[in-house]
Amino acid sequence: MLSAQAETHLPGICPESLEVWPMAVAESQVVLSDALRLVEIEGRGRGLVASQPLKGGQIVLRDSPILTYSAFPLKQRQPQVSGLSYSRYCAHCYRCLVAGAAMLTCPSCSHPDDGAFCSPKCQSLALSSTHTSWMCRALSYLRNCPPLVDHQSDELQVQARYLVAAYSLAMVSSLAFQTLLSLDGGGAQGGEKEAEVALFLHSIISSLPFPEGISPPSVEMTMALLAKDRCNAFGLMEPFLENRERSVRAYAIYRNASFFNHDCLPNACRFDYIDTAIDGNTDIIIRMIHDVPEGREICLSYFPVNVSYSERQRRLLEDYGFSCHCDRCKVEANWSNEDDSGGDETMEEEDDENMEGSEGENNEIEPEGDDDFPHAYFFVRFVCDRENCGGTLAPLPPSNGRPSDVMECNVCGNLKKDEM
Numbered sequence: 001m002l003s004a005q006a007e008t009h010l011p012g013i014c015p016e017s018l019e020v021w022p023m024a025v026a027e028s029q030v031v032l033s034d035a036l037r038l039v040e041i042e043g044r045g046r047g048l049v050a051s052q053p054l055k056g057g058q059i060v061l062r063d064s065p066i067l068t069y070s071a072f073p074l075k076q077r078q079p080q081v082s083g084l085s086y087s088r089y090c091a092h093c094y095r096c097l098v099a100g101a102a103m104l105t106c107p108s109c110s111h112p113d114d115g116a117f118c119s120p121k122c123q124s125l126a127l128s129s130t131h132t133s134w135m136c137r138a139l140s141y142l143r144n145c146p147p148l149v150d151h152q153s154d155e156l157q158v159q160a161r162y163l164v165a166a167y168s169l170a171m172v173s174s175l176a177f178q179t180l181l182s183l184d185g186g187g188a189q190g191g192e193k194e195a196e197v198a199l200f201l202h203s204i205i206s207s208l209p210f211p212e213g214i215s216p217p218s219v220e221m222t223m224a225l226l227a228k229d230r231c232n233a234f235g236l237m238e239p240f241l242e243n244r245e246r247s248v249r250a251y252a253i254y255r256n257a258s259f260f261n262h263d264c265l266p267n268a269c270r271f272d273y274i275d276t277a278i279d280g281n282t283d284i285i286i287r288m289i290h291d292v293p294e295g296r297e298i299c300l301s302y303f304p305v306n307v308s309y310s311e312r313q314r315r316l317l318e319d320y321g322f323s324c325h326c327d328r329c330k331v332e333a334n335w336s337n338e339d340d341s342g343g344d345e346t347m348e349e350e351d352d353e354n355m356e357g358s359e360g361e362n363n364e365i366e367p368e369g370d371d372d373f374p375h376a377y378f379f380v381r382f383v384c385d386r387e388n389c390g391g392t393l394a395p396l397p398p399s400n401g402r403p404s405d406v407m408e409c410n411v412c413g414n415l416k417k418d419e420m
């Protein structure tokens with residue numbers, strides 16, 4: 001149920017221009033854009049609702065990251081992929097670095113992955129934001145830390161990267177760091193394993209060479225930061241290839257996009273255009289999949305929609321701390337295990353971790369299209385049927401107020417005519 005309370009207008013959505021939103025902000029409704037209002041929703045914390053009737057394809061949010069970090073383990077070189085014209089990613093904007101092309105490096109570390117930039121602009125921005133001299137020293141310290149790089153999983157090394165990025169953010173912009181802290185950390189209590197991981201990471205992070213006058217963080221702060229990451233990070237995926245499993249190239253945390261709650265049949269989905277030449281290539285763009293009336297909650301799916309019921313419930317509970325009772329789950333909860341099997345239950349580690357880490361994977365549900373599956377229409381109309389894709393289709397944005405009948409896939413980028 002949505003609370004009906006007074007509205008507060010905020011300026012634009014660029015993180016630098018905004019004040020921090022403490023949890024208490026949800027006591028009033030906040031107008032986020034022409035299209036969205038932030039409200040408190042019983043049992044779900046804050047959420048975003050349509051502040052006017054919304055059209056399929058309409059862009060309801062564009063948001064720049066407050067923090068990004070590489071998804072590659074510390075010591076391993078980013079893979080050279082045969083048959084591709086790129087091999088690595090810019091350490092600031094994460095665009096593909098074209099193999100053989102001249103690139104710029106960090107003057108201190110010249111690290112071939114962590115200190116390689118695609119342009120003078122990225123190099124200069126990185127040195128004052130994403131690759132400051134402290135960050136450069138911290139990453140080098142981590143790469144030379146055998147207990148971390150020789151004995152811990154890739155996943156844990158990436159979490160160490162995140163913590164370094166978060167503490168670097170605190171030094172660069174306390175406002176942005178406060179914003180990060182104001183995000184939901186989810187209801188997941190985290191088991192003994194999570195606590196052990198957090199303690200280990202904390203022991204490494206607190207021994208980093210912090211600048212004079214800055215004391216190392218508390219263990220509670222490290223734990224809180226890890227929870228924010230688990231709940232709010234979006235995976236920036238590698239380019240789509242039909243014959244290759246896509247994985248994550250980097251993670252990004254967005255302030256406003258973090259307010260979207262989950263639904264297993266979402267009415268909006270994310271697009272990004274990371275390899276294009278536009279400024280703000282790591283921005284996230286949220287577009288409506290279909291029309292919705294004013295007042296309806298706008299939800300994303302936190303992972304590909306073609307994941308089985310049991311797998312969805314497991315991920316939502318483990319990573320986000322809630323059980324989903326959406327319309328689709330209510331139907332699928334009554335299916336037998338066989339109906340639910342949906343194929344291979346094995347998940348890629350990266351996909352398992354964060355919001356929409358990957359769209360399109362093998363743990364799929366086959367739409368049956370009969371009375372047992374009233375949501376079959378969604379799969380037929382809004383799920384990409386291209387080999388190895390499984391992304392979500394949304395119409396192109398309306399032009400001159402007229403809806404588009406061309407659907408774009410948010411994974412492979414394919415365009416196809418909407419036949420409905």
Ligand SMILES: C[S@@+](CC[C@H](N)C(=O)[O-])C[C@H]1O[C@@H](n2cnc3c(N)ncnc32)[C@H](O)[C@@H]1O
Binds near residue numbers: 231259261263320
């Ligand atoms: C990315 S945040 C979404 C915004 C969050 N509700 C807030 O207050 O900032 C993810 C968290 O929202 C809550 N959430 C999201 N979708 C939900 C749902 N369908 N049912 C219940 N809680 C949900 C869970 O606590 C989850 O860990």
